[in-house]
Amino acid sequence: MLRVFCKTLLITKAKDSTSSHGFFLRTISSAESTSGTLVSTNQKNLTIYYLVNSCGLSFKVATSMAQKIHIWTTERPDSVIELLRTNGLTNTHIAKLIKMYPRLLFYDPVKTLKPKIEFFQSLGFSRSDLAKFICSDKAILLSSLQNQIIPTLNFLKTFVLTNENLVSALKQYNRLVGYNVKKILEPHVATLRSYGVPDFNISKMIISVPKPLGLSILRFKDITAMVNRMGFDPNSRSFVVAIYSMSGLSKQSWERKREAFRSFGWSDDEFLLAFKVQSRIMLTSEKKLGKLMDFFVKDLHLKPSDVAKYPNLFLLSLERRIIPRCSVLQVLMSKGVIKKDVHIVSVLNSNKQSFEKRFVTRYEGETPEVIKAYEGEMGFLGFDR
Structure with a gap:
């Protein structure tokens, strides 16, 4: 029950992306506190005020959220926000996280949230990467540490072996944290092994293309069977990459x-x-x-x-890679600097450093137009021009 007290709350103005909205929180006197409507109105305004000023949400979003959550005192929310800031989350991160799951403001920061953050820190997440990771999916902080997070990550680590690889996998696909070992991960691993996929390829899948591990058991089996029928070698990384491509x-x-x-x-x-x-x-x-x-x-x-x-x-990107490279070759061919029998496919597939060394920096002195061509300032007219 709301305690009877007198307290003056601040008058403030919050802005969203399109307009300004003014709202105020009145002084609640002993007599006024008996009015349920007035208390409810002030409580709603306190919620909006807090979401805007402490969580960084727009007035529009805060107003919508105030229909779902009610802040009577800021002690717990303040502690949650402080914990997040202390561990590297910026105002932008916090706004995103609270918008995604506003009830996080009422979680116990010491018993519920801090142990999870410390656990992920122990894996080797950098401060900035941990902040991105935490606010990428609400399940990360909401899942049980002992019953979900630790068992799942321990299972994954039996394949990826090191914390560094485990962090790479989690950064690649944050939903790995929420997958049930018995119902999802173990059946998928069994399916891969039934086709002869060795553990080192399962490890590669977890680290680089883990998304298919979230498929239903039936869908995962169907895709794996199709990849096998196409003739992919289970001992090759291409087997698990093909599963990834088809799963999307x-x-x-x-x-x-x-x-x-x-x-x-x-x-x-x-x-x-x-x-x-x-x-x-x-x-x-x-x-x-x-x-x-x-x-x-x-x-x-x-x-x-x-x-x-x-x-x-x-x-490859047509605009950012293919056309600029073709334009460079066009300039060099038109100047007679290189022959027209260049293997164009090999040139397009070569890495950036190799291409620049072979066709740009090598000729920029005698043919400065290659710089403009490479920077996209010259259109490609064809090699026969």
């Missing part, structure tokens, strides 16, 4: 993209070859696939069957 698509999306490759003139064998070489091509949007193939065929005069041998091309 519904069956309908898979068929639409498969049809897109058929529209390029690819045979089933050419598609399978491309997918086995680079399974991530199926995560590229249909729009980008079409745009890239159009450029390869019309502007670079490559045959679709040739492109199928180099599927990594579909992972």
